[in-house]
Amino acid sequence: MADNNQTPAEAKGFIRRFLDAPPDTVGKTIFVAVAVCLVASIVVSAAAVALRPMQAVNALKDKQINILQVAGIYDPAQDVVEAFAAFEPQILELETGVFTDQFDPASFDDRDAADDPATSVALADDPAGIGRQGKFVTVYLLRDEVGAIDKVILPIHGYGLWSTLYGFIALEENGNDIFGLQFYEHAETPGLGAEVDNPRWKALWNGKKLADENGKLQISVTKTVPAAGPEHHIDALAGATLTTAGVHNLVNFWMGEAGYARFLENLKAGNI
Template identity: 50%
Template sequence: MSKSNDTMGKTLGVVIGLCLVCSLVVSGAAVSLKPLQKLNKERDTQRYVLEAAGLLDQANGDVPATFERYIDARVVEYDTGDFLPQIDPRSYDLAMVARDPASSAKPVNDVASIGRRAHYGVVYLVNNEAGELDTVILPVHGYGLWSTMYAFLALAPDMNTIKSLVYYDQGETPGLGAEVVNPRWKAQWAGKKLFDETGELAISVVKGGAPAGDIHGVDGLSGATLTSNGVNNSLEYWLGEEGFAAFIDKIRQGELNNG
């Protein structure tokens, strides 16, 4: 009986030892890989920003250098539209900040189902070869059918003319809602206008297709009404008072040099 207990004790000891060793290996790998994961995430963001700006082909594989040359990332306060130069956009983790009640709040009108909105966001100012503002890129996100969909909305300096809408993270149904990444659908956004003559938000993904010549309409995604609604809701929220409305007004008034 004692021999049996000794054997069981040794077996348990070996199992526990192996578990501890495996835990240490996994933890060590996670810690050592974290900087690489952070770098890869940063590179992905840069690549999609360049795509939204129409500069990805120009990068010729050197995304970081092209991003550094043309893109000025800035942290902005949503409520005031002011730049916050004291915050480094490279180290500002928007997702983490939005989860912290001390640095975020629940939206008053959460039409995009984002849950919480951070007090500050990151915008991307794209300069041309002469150093003049050419494009402003706003991050937008909202819930579709199955997932929160993340995109970059690129606007001309008039803050009304759309240059592109690039979805870079979504989990919608392949062949249906996931068509938000289809180049043919994405191409429809170029040249559309956000606001009508009265200043009201008028851009819309239209179920059944936008009328010919409609400067505010983009064809809906066939068989994906909820995803299309999610796109509309995302734009409604982030271009509204709780989103980038104050920042858009600042740019229109020529107040870019406030930080």
């Protein structure tokens, strides 16, 4: 029974009063804004979850395209999965420089392994700025018609100016001559550090040598040609000093003792 002291508006109840209020009241404005945000967030979240498998497939395809490109065999007219079948993925144990069968190359995730304390180590000496390094990585072998190794594709990553650059370096069968370098993920400054994607700059890597005739690592990404000679030198990116330094550091880190040195020694000796 309604209180005789209530006004007609109070007797209606909160919901009825809210619905009867003018549309431009503060309460209705806030309600509509919150409702729109809630519905939009639900739609975006649902779309993100639904599209996640497709995003994973596209990310894998993009990675495979980059491997094909750095190896010099990418053909836009050819099916990516079919073309990528030419590669032989192997899980490499960095400490020994030999392949291991502890993991399935088809399901092994390099990034997850680098984050897992069981399959990675924290770096005290960390010129590449990666924090932790996986003990195992996926490498890709490309063989010729008779089954001999033609090229090896090695994953590399390290910090630039704003981001971690993820990419691949392709080496000839001698483990010293560079065929190409390519980054497939980074967030460097467009027009400056992002010029790591410039085909003209990437072409500078072809034919360069990692080490000198004595086996000393000499590869450099600098403004001036080092004493080791132009065969070990790639010109720095114009206006991108820190990104250039990052690329120099990450390439030397991964090609050095902390990275692929033992594997490259085995490759040169014909033990792979």
